[in-house]
Amino acid sequence: MYYKGQAKKCQMEVPAASAIKRLDETVVNRIAAGEVVQRPANALKELLENSLDAKSTSIIVTVKDGGLKTLQIQDNGSGIRREDLGLVCERFTTSKLTKFDDLLKIGTYGFRGEALASITHVAHLTITTRIADSKCAYRARYTDGKLCEEPRPCAGNTGTQILVEDLFFNMAARRQALRSPAEEFNKVAEVMNRYAIHNSSVGFTLKKQGETSVYLRTPPASSALDNIRVVYGAAVARxxxxxxxxxxxxxxxxxxxxxxxxxxxxxxxxxxxxxxxxxxxxxxxxxxxxxxxxxxxxxxxxxxxxxxxxxxxxxxxxxxxxxxxxxxxxxxxxxxxxxxxxxxxxxxxxxxRTFYTQTLLPGAAAAPPAAAAASYGSRDVQLTSVQSLRGDVEAACHGTLRQLLAEHTFVGVATAELSLLQHQTRLYLVNHRRLAEQLFYQICLFQFGNCGLLQLEESPSVVELALLGLGQAEAGWTEADGPKPELAGYIADLLVQRAELLDDYFSLQVDADGRLLALPLLLDNFKPPIVALPLFLIRLATEVNWDSERDCLHDISREIARFYSWTPSTGGASETDRWQLEHALFPAMKEQLLPAKFSAEDSTFLQVADLPDLYKVFERC
Structure with missing residues (x-):
């Protein structure tokens, strides 16, 4: 017995089989491009590997809108020959191998010849390149793996610059599925960070288009550990x-x-x-x-x-x-x-693990002195001059003032140089600038050779900073000292000559071109006053006795301490200064500072009130 619905169903026609067609080449290439280039970070990875294969020692990456609007990479590698520009963006064109067996001994990053071709199918791509023996550079634009026009001669340095614009302009769904430009930039930065750490012999720079600051800069000829410190911070590297x-x-x-x-x-x-x-x-x-x-x-x-x-x-x-x-x-x-x-x-x-401490100085109550030696990751410096300077600090410590600092309660900031502290029933007005100078000097000695790095975004020229400093009244420059440009050049040359010592012992980095790359990170949550940087560099070159080891290390530590403790001669403390004093400097002084005996005699500590005396005044009233 059949139901009506069943009979009708049996009479339905079977659909005809669809014909198999060969996909258009443009469709094939876009599908392949979507697999290779999934987001700006993937495109950057492919381009970075091309630059590294070209034996580059400097790679500069500039991005806009997380790499979706603009992704530019510039290197100083071997470049691309003029006659190869017609093939460089076609699929499966490569200089890395010629037969399949070459894969068994491949020593380069690239080998398939798909990266540039894939990018041209989902973005506008421009290549500017020059080889070492060429009189000029050549610029070529590409779409769908082919030249838009013949390469044109132009000015350019040896190496290659690749500009990728409007990534996924023809793949609306892919572009909409990507995250915000900020998140895409983070992924681009992550790729850059990792390659910078592994390829420490190459200098990497990452920045956003239109911004003066640099997101990442690692010097060439560094080490993996140095670059980990730059990328992830001193706390990780330590x-x-x-x-x-x-x-x-x-x-x-x-x-x-x-x-x-x-x-x-x-x-x-x-x-x-x-x-x-x-x-x-x-x-x-x-x-x-x-x-x-x-x-x-x-x-x-x-x-x-x-x-x-x-x-x-x-x-x-x-x-x-x-x-x-x-x-x-x-x-x-x-x-x-x-x-x-x-x-x-x-x-x-x-x-x-139970003994690890940070910038621990002798006398701190947080842990016994042996704890500093037990912590792993810091080198134990055995220079007799450093040991002698440390001994001087310990011998000069004022016991009563040490107890006052260890037990004090922070009340507030009074002026740019003075703060109020309470100890037991007494109120003190203390010169925090003088105490900060002692603190940073002691950190330089007791963390000698183990300071972290405070990477500078702009890497300013030492010559320009010195010229700026020589124009300040505090520098004391007169015409008898000679022309300012000559003095600035002398300062830069001297610091470049002493760069290895400054970096190894004090984490103060100056490159061979005379650019300041990093300052020592002496205290967490504290940044030195950059406005005092020009005068610091001048004093570092002119006030240090470079001929005596002990004097040299003492003088450098003292100048660093003067710089880090600098305060303006007029005006009050800024909100940033007040926060750093309350949350960074005074907590560090409480735990670590060994105040010198002369601090009890030079008005560094002034008692302004005593509770029992106030009671007596009130009783008389």
Missing amino acids: DLLEVTLEEASLKLKVDGYVSNVNYSAKKFTMLLFINHRLVESTALRKALEQVYGAFLPRHAQPFVYLSLQLSPDTVDVNVHPTKNQVHFLHEDRIIELIQKKVDSVLLGTSAA
């Missing part, structure tokens, strides 16, 4: 342990840094490079999480930077469109070796 491993049977070499047991973060930060490629490995990540689970509190996460070098014939790099994954032989065995190595490194330093 807590890192070096990891090295070699296994000849697997043709394996591992270098890197992992956080110690004192470090704790909410997010697991893992930088993994295999044969210099930035990749991801879920298996290795889980293995390291298991190791740290035995050392860190619940929900605490570590920092890991590892560089694995394997024989190219054991690594398959052609397994993902964006090349962020690779397969390699003996993966389980290699992960096990790394896991055991990290475990042994952490086990050897786990005892330091």
Whole structure:
């Protein structure tokens, strides 16, 4: 028996099979481009790798709207030949290999020849390039993998500049699916940070178009640890342990840094490079999480930077469109070796966790003096001159004033130089500028060779700063001293000559071109008064006895302390100054400062009220 609906259903016609058609080449290329270039950060990764393959030592990246409007990368590499500009943006054109077997020994980042081609299908791309023996540069524009017109000669430096504009202009859905420009910029910065750390011999600069400040700048010929300090801060770099491993049977070499047991973060930060490629490995990540689970509190996460070098014939790099994954032989065995190595490194330093302190000076109540030596990650300087200067500080400490500072209650800021403190029943007016100078001098000595870095955004010229300082009355310049430009040049030359000492011992960085890259980070939540920087550089060059080791280290420490404790001669304290005094300087003085005996005699401390005496006054009234 059939229901009416069933009979009708059986009589429905079967739809005809659709014809298979060859996709238009433009559609194919856009589909492929969407796999390779998923967001501005992917495009930047491909372009960075091209610059590194070209043996660049300087890479400058400029972005606008998170890289969606503009993404420009400029390098000083080998450049592109004029005759190759017609092919450079076509798919599967490359200078890295000629046959499939070359993949087994590939030593470069790129090899497929898809990156530039993919970008031209989803953006407007312009290349300006010049090779070393060319009389001029050439500029070419591309669309859909082809030249828009013949390359034109133009002015330009050796190397290549690639300008990507209006990314995903023809893929509305992709563009709308991306996050805000600010979040896309963060992803661009993350890629830049990681390549800067791994390629420490190359100088990297990242900035936003139209802004004078620089988001990231790492000097060339630095180290991975230096760049970790620049990117993630001194607090992270201070807590890192070096990891090295070699296994000849697997043709394996591992270098890197992992956080110690004192470090704790909410997010697991893992930088993994295999044969210099930035990749991801879920298996290795889980293995390291298991190791740290035995050392860190619940929900605490570590920092890991590892560089694995394997024989190219054991690594398959052609397994993902964006090349962020690779397969390699003996993966389980290699992960096990790394896991055991990290475990042994952490086990050897786990005892330091309860003794870790920051900028601890002798006499502080927070921990015994031995704690400073027990903390891991700082080098123990044995220079007799430094030991002697430290001894002088300890011998000159005024015990009563030390107790006053250790037990004081901060009342408020009175003027640019004076603050009110309460100790027991007494109220004191103290000269915080003089105390700050003593504090920073002592930090320079007791953190000698272990100060953090305060990276400068603009990297100003020492010559220009010196000229600015010589124009100030405090510099005391007269015509008898000679022309200001000559003096400024002398100051810059001297600091460049002493740059290695200043960087190694005091974290004050001056590059070979005479640009100031970084200042020492002496105290958390405290920034030095930049307005006093020109005069500081002048005094650093002219008031330091560079011929005597002890005098030299004393004078540099003293000048740094004078600079960091500078206050304006007129006017009151700003809101920033008041906040730093209450939340950074006085807490540090309470914990660390060993006040000198002369502070009891030079009006640094003035008692302005005593509660029992006030009671007597009130009783008379």
